[in-house]
Amino acid sequence: MSNEKNVSVIVNGSEVKFVTPSHRTLLEALRHEGFVEIKCGCEKGDCGACAVLLDGEPVDSCLTLAWHVDGREVTTIKGIGHHGKADPLQKAFIETGAAQCGYCTPGIIIAAKSLLKDNPNPSLADIKRGLSGNLCRCTGYTRIFEAVQLAAKELRAEGEAA
Amino acid sequence: MLPPFDLCEPQSLADALQALSKHSDARPLAGATNLVPDLRDKRETCRNFISLEALDELRYIKRDGGRVTLGARTTIADILDDDGMKTDAPALYASAQIFGGAMVRTAATIGGNICCGSPSADSVPPLLTLDADVTLSSACGERTVPIDEFYVDYKKTVMRSDEMLTSVSWNVPPQGSANLFYKLARRKGDAITVTGVAVMIAVQGGVCSTARIALGSVGPTIFRAGAAEDMLMGKALSEDIIEQAAKAAADRCSPIDDIRAGAGYRLQTAHSLTRRLVTQAWQQIA
Numbered sequence: 114m115s116n117e118k119n120v121s122v123i124v125n126g127s128e129v130k131f132v133t134p135s136h137r138t139l140l141e142a143l144r145h146e147g148f149v150e151i152k153c154g155c156e157k158g159d160c161g162a163c164a165v166l167l168d169g170e171p172v173d174s175c176l177t178l179a180w181h182v183d184g185r186e187v188t189t190i191k192g193i194g195h196h197g198k199a200d201p202l203q204k205a206f207i208e209t210g211a212a213q214c215g216y217c218t219p220g221i222i223i224a225a226k227s228l229l230k231d232n233p234n235p236s237l238a239d240i241k242r243g244l245s246g247n248l249c250r251c252t253g254y255t256r257i258f259e260a261v262q263l264a265a266k267e268l269r270a271e272g273e274a275a
Numbered sequence: 276m277l278p279p280f281d282l283c284e285p286q287s288l289a290d291a292l293q294a295l296s297k298h299s300d301a302r303p304l305a306g307a308t309n310l311v312p313d314l315r316d317k318r319e320t321c322r323n324f325i326s327l328e329a330l331d332e333l334r335y336i337k338r339d340g341g342r343v344t345l346g347a348r349t350t351i352a353d354i355l356d357d358d359g360m361k362t363d364a365p366a367l368y369a370s371a372q373i374f375g376g377a378m379v380r381t382a383a384t385i386g387g388n389i390c391c392g393s394p395s396a397d398s399v400p401p402l403l404t405l406d407a408d409v410t411l412s413s414a415c416g417e418r419t420v421p422i423d424e425f426y427v428d429y430k431k432t433v434m435r436s437d438e439m440l441t442s443v444s445w446n447v448p449p450q451g452s453a454n455l456f457y458k459l460a461r462r463k464g465d466a467i468t469v470t471g472v473a474v475m476i477a478v479q480g481g482v483c484s485t486a487r488i489a490l491g492s493v494g495p496t497i498f499r500a501g502a503a504e505d506m507l508m509g510k511a512l513s514e515d516i517i518e519q520a521a522k523a524a525a526d527r528c529s530p531i532d533d534i535r536a537g538a539g540y541r542l543q544t545a546h547s548l549t550r551r552l553v554t555q556a557w558q559q560i561a
């Protein structure tokens with residue numbers, strides 16, 4: 114039982130190759146390859162800590178079979194931005210103090226990134242709906258919502274300037 | 276860790292149907308949002324899956340005259356991305372808006388939601404109020420079943436082991452109709468439905484010409500409250516008539532106690548939500 118497959122996937126712009134059995138999740142496979150910025154939380158799709166973009170759309174990597182990402186593109190939080198080249202969302206999280214322990218932050222920024230791509234001017238209700246698949250047990254969400262609103266404002270200003 | 280299982284990845288629907296007919300113990304795997312948690316928690320015992328991942332031919336929204344058809348691999352996010360769905364299936368669109376979180380909506384398919392057979396599957400009450408038909412395909416051919424006849428008991432459907440669901444279709448609701456859905460849950464986003472109600476009400480010449488009431492999470496299957504619907508037909512709806520129908524709808528329920536709510540609460544909310552939605556629908560159109 115359980116067959117194997119050679120998978121080749123682009124992660125944050127670089128090709129990654131591995132062999133995976135059918136029952137390995139994308140979360141397990143990518144953390145094993147060193148992408149430990151993807152956080153392992155509930156492993157049943159409830160908490161969103163493991164969210165990544167798959168071909169630009171947000172998925173829970175704990176619910177995705179590694180087998181299914183062959184030939185596709187994955188973006189983790191490190192592909193969104195990093196020190197020296199931070200994304201407006203990451204800057205806004207720092208600015209507003211939206212991270213406490215920080216465990217949920219990668220997944221929340223992934224979900225927020227996808228929300229702002231589809232909806233550059235979200236209402237508070239839109240933000241709540243966009244982040245309803247992410248749990249944060251420290252902040253009470255207020256500053257997270259503020260951060261997303263701030264980043265949306267920055268991005269709109271950038272768009273108008275361009 | 277998930278338990279080991281066999282997975283094959285057919286590149287065409289024809290190959291997938293062949294695989295299903297050859298392996299009587301094999302089952303389709305679509306978005307895997309039910310299957311992965313169920314495998315992890317050992318609720319799922321199947322160890323042989325046929326992945327539908329490569330079958331783009333099952334991922335579409337088609338319109339032909341007044342008929343809308345969704346391929347089984349159409350995702351909940353695809354439904355939300357299609358503005359036409361707001362009028363082609365208002366209650367289904369509403370159910371997609373409060374379905375899971377963003378990540379689940381990307382992966383979850385309409386076929387998986389219909390086939391999982393869960394009493395809390397949110398797309399199903401809306402589809403029942405639309406009189407939707409499901410198409411079941413096998414290597415020997417296909418058949419169309421009204422979704423009202425699809426469920427036979429808790430997580431049991433009329434689908435054979437060599438069949439899979441390939442599409443679901445319905446007629447666009449007529450002018451002068453209202454199609455609403457309400458999901459009661461512990462919180463507004465990403466929660467399992469405690470009581471789900473969908474209604475379709477149409478008016479013609481001042482009286483109710485179509486009445487559909489479907490209830491979720493209040494019995495072993497999602498069902499239509501036929502007696503309640505009959506009480507509304509042909510009448511100008513008054514508070515009194517609506518109240519009687521809501522009571523009849525609640526009488527059809529056989530809810531259980533679970534960690535999310537007690538049976539008594541479910542009965543009471545089935546009653547009040549039916550009353551509320553029929554009232555709102557009638558106010559919109561009468």
Ligand SMILES: Cc1cc2nc3c(=O)[nH]c(=O)nc-3n(C[C@H](O)[C@H](O)[C@H](O)COP(=O)(O)OP(=O)(O)OC[C@H]3O[C@@H](n4cnc5c(N)ncnc54)[C@H](O)[C@@H]3O)c2cc1C
Nearest residue numbers: 158305306307308309310375384386387388396397439440
């Ligand atoms: C965090 C979380 C939140 C959720 N929130 C909701 C919610 O708000 N509302 C809701 O209704 N559900 C919810 N779900 C449940 C689940 O996401 C949905 O039921 C989803 O639509 C299942 O589709 P899938 O493609 O992922 O199915 P899978 O998990 O791939 O399959 C589910 C079942 O259907 C069968 N199947 C799938 N496709 C077919 C087909 N074409 N033909 C025959 N059989 C098929 C499979 O064999 C399996 O038995 C949630 C799940 C999670 C993990």
